[in-house]
Amino acid sequence: MQSFFKEIESSEKGRQLALEAVLNAIKLNADGLIPAIAQQYDSGEVLMMAWMNREALEETLATGRVCYYSRSREKLWRKGESSGQQQHLKSAALDCDGDTLLLQVDQTGPACHTGRRSCFYVELGAHGATIVSDVMIDPALLYQGKKS
């Protein structure tokens, strides 16, 4: 039997699928998680990548507020619950293999726990690496001892 994602490969734009069937076909890793890329919906900037379990994804789709699964804290993590810097969902898409999510979000302030807008701030070149963005907000002000 072909996999669900193989079967839908040649589908035309506009085809509707049952959400439950898609969610059941998602390929979670050995820890039950799927990587989720967060992109600022209007500027296109990629802000961060984190992980979701099925519960986090279903909550995110239902509420419109992005919820990840924190691997370090081993629990659901509603982005911004400590820092106040929330992510609101504009749309979500699954990739061709059903093992990665791309979220279009509206991010309040910095997405990164360092206080930077984006987590991707260490640029790698052929001969060296460079810090390419400054901290927007001192993380000590964002968290007061917590992390999110």
Add this chain to the structure above:
Amino acid sequence: MQSFFKEIESSEKGRQLALEAVLNAIKLNADGLIPAIAQQYDSGEVLMMAWMNREALEETLATGRVCYYSRSREKLWRKGESSGQQQHLKSAALDCDGDTLLLQVDQTGPACHTGRRSCFYVELGAHGATIVSDVMIDPALLYQGKKS
């Protein structure tokens, strides 16, 4: 001792780092891999996510042609070697935890093995899912029995 990435968190924009030190500090997963997000450098479209090992990353930085590690074929995979649809590197950045890469690329034609421009073509909503892009090029023409 603080981790390398913790130590550089408060660095100002423009700080230079030794490439070898950064590469040595990258957090690979249990399979020796790191996820790499590919974004079309001018349009901002997120095209795909694949995996790299250290060898693939070093080759990509040295040659400017994106090389991943294929988990299914268990070998280096120079994007486009079967399909002809190559990715040329514009810049690469590592995230704050040193466990995810963001590549700015120039992608020839479709990035997706289904013949679509982007792999993220199954949109998920609160009540259903929808195919949101059409195939650009019939994959049978791209691969003639191969996959890349």
